[in-house]
Amino acid sequence: MSAKSIAVLTSGGDAPGMNAAIRAVVRSGISKGFSVLGVRRGYNGLLNGDVYEMNLRSVSDIIGRGGTILYTARSPEFNAPEGVKKAAEVCSRLNVVGVVVIGGDGSFRGARDLTNAGVPCIGIPGTIDNDIASSEYTIGFDTAMNTAVDMIDRIRDTAESHDRCSVVEVMGRHCGDLALQVGVATGAISILVPEMPWDFQTDIIDRIRLAQKTGKRHFIIMVAEGVGGTNEIANRIQKETGIETRATILGHVQRGGSPNLRDRVVASEMGYHAVTLLEEGQGNRVVVVRGGKVVDFDITEALNMKRTFNKALYDVALSISI
Secondary structure (H helix, E strand, C coil), X not given: CCCCEEEEEECCCCCCCHHHHHHHHXXXXXXXXCEEEEECCHHHHHHHCXXXXXXXXXXXXXXXXXXXXXXXXXXXXXXXXXXHHHHHHHHHHCCEEEEEEEECHHHHHHHHXXXXXXXXXXXXXXXXXXXXXXXXXXXXXHHHHHXXXXXXXXXXXXXXXXXXXXXXXXXXXXXXXXXXXXXXXXXXXXXXXXXXXXXXXXXXXXXXHHHHHCCCCCEEEEEECCCCCHHHHHHHXXXXXXXXXXXXXXXXXXXXXXXXXXXXHHHHXXXXXXXXXXXXXXXXXXXXXXXXXXXXXXXXXXXXXXXXXXXXXXXXXXXXXX
């Protein structure tokens, strides 16, 4: 093991493309003269010293695999000051001069705390929800959208065959990006997201009734996870319209599967950029996409940014999905 090591971990929910980011960190790190340690199961692994040295072949053939070869977990112990101090001591013992953390906002807060404890950290946004305010794009979002579109296309086939209404819930507790873009792509007649107020009569029943007058007989209602009540919405639609209505919650199927081209490429760019920052001695940064380019921000600045909802696309959906 060389005198200088960097570590890489994945934290929070898994996302397609995390392995591509790990691969980029390992290979670019080695090319820059670091030894690279893989940390299993996020901050838990860092606390427990569950690490191993990775080499070029450790990441062979993982660029197309979903999930994360380093596994992931949440760590209540790390959230306490004593946990952060213990993690910093582990890093010191292993000669770790920097850590790349792949995850979401919660993971970045941990990276900020660890940086403040003396271990420079760089965050990479990996979450299918696309809910990182500082970044226009997060690793896994495109693959998750395409997975959802494929599933809903299949649902629509049977909905059309039976003149049904299908209420489909996609992931996104606080962010409706997945529901919005998938809803537009699948022709959903109504899209319900946490960012926009909605009324059952106006935004669902009235739109169904209007479409019926033009001859439409099958319908897709898109619901973001954060809106909730998917089964209740379906039951109420059937009761008030007489249309046979089924609810489908896609759930974690959206997280799995092989990452598509965009997620592989963006993850690779972000992983390389993260190692370059550590090589320069920088820490407390998060690598993001802004204006279509990979750049970086101070983590605290990034965490304080406010996410903007794509209201223009939402308005497009209201106009064309009827």
